[in-house]
């Protein structure tokens with residue numbers, strides 16, 4: 074941690090411990106995500122980036138520690154306040170996780186049905202507005218995920234994660250599997266949505282171009298905790314072998330100079 078007092082954390086994790094059987098994934102992990110930022114979460118393979126995302130969103134139960142979202146302790150997941158705060162975030166999983174037997178429009182309506190009683194007409198209109206928001210043609214609403222390209226499927230999954238007008242977005246490797254042009258376009262979309270919808274974004278990625286291009290801060294996971302959470306310039310100077318290899322190796326330098 075950088076030691077500065079953080080006054081406007083949307084997500085505040087303290088002393089997090091997660092484990093699967095005897096395998097401890099996080100131990101004493103602290104993390105703050107500030108309102109309105111895109112936080113890129115990086116770390117070697119298997120360091121626990123996805124598990125951290127799942128712990129924060131309630132899909133993995135911590136062994137110890139506290140997770141607050143908008144000041145609401147998530148450990149009491151069934152409390153009314155925790156249930157309400159769940160409506161305030163959207164999650165885009167690595168594989169998109171769209172229901173293959175539902176159209177894109179129906180997929181987007183799944184969270185709406187779970188949380189609200191809305192008329193079908195209203196849900197149809199809302200689904201179309203989300204589809205437009207992510208830059209898909211409106212006729213995508215009636216298509217099945219298998220009718221779409223990989224990039225379009227990602228956008229459809231993003232539209233679903235925006236279904237409840239969240240103010241926090243969790244993205245797990247959103248550009249994985251996209252070609253460089255598609256990945257760049259998706260990065261731009263995330264940055265535009267962040268600005269237009271006032272989002273706070275927790276973004277797990279291996280993509281150096283994404284980190285350099287759209288992230289306000291970068292949190293590095295290693296040794297079961299956050300090693301540093303700071304702007305790119307500071308992270309790139311951080312004295313740690315993995316960080317130096319990653320940010321100052323040939324690919325890191327290429328991503329940095331492409332931006333300069």
Ligand SMILES: Nc1ncnc2c1ncn2[C@@H]1O[C@H](COP(=O)(O)OP(=O)(O)OP(=O)(O)O)[C@@H](O)[C@H]1O
Nearest residue numbers: 093096098116117118119120121122123124125279
């Ligand atoms: N449901 C589970 N049951 C048992 N072990 C798990 C489970 N989910 C994750 N793990 C283990 O937790 C560790 C962290 O996994 P995680 O998926 O968070 O890594 P990651 O940092 O996201 O990796 P990658 O960059 O390769 O996607 C791994 O050793 C993984 O095998």
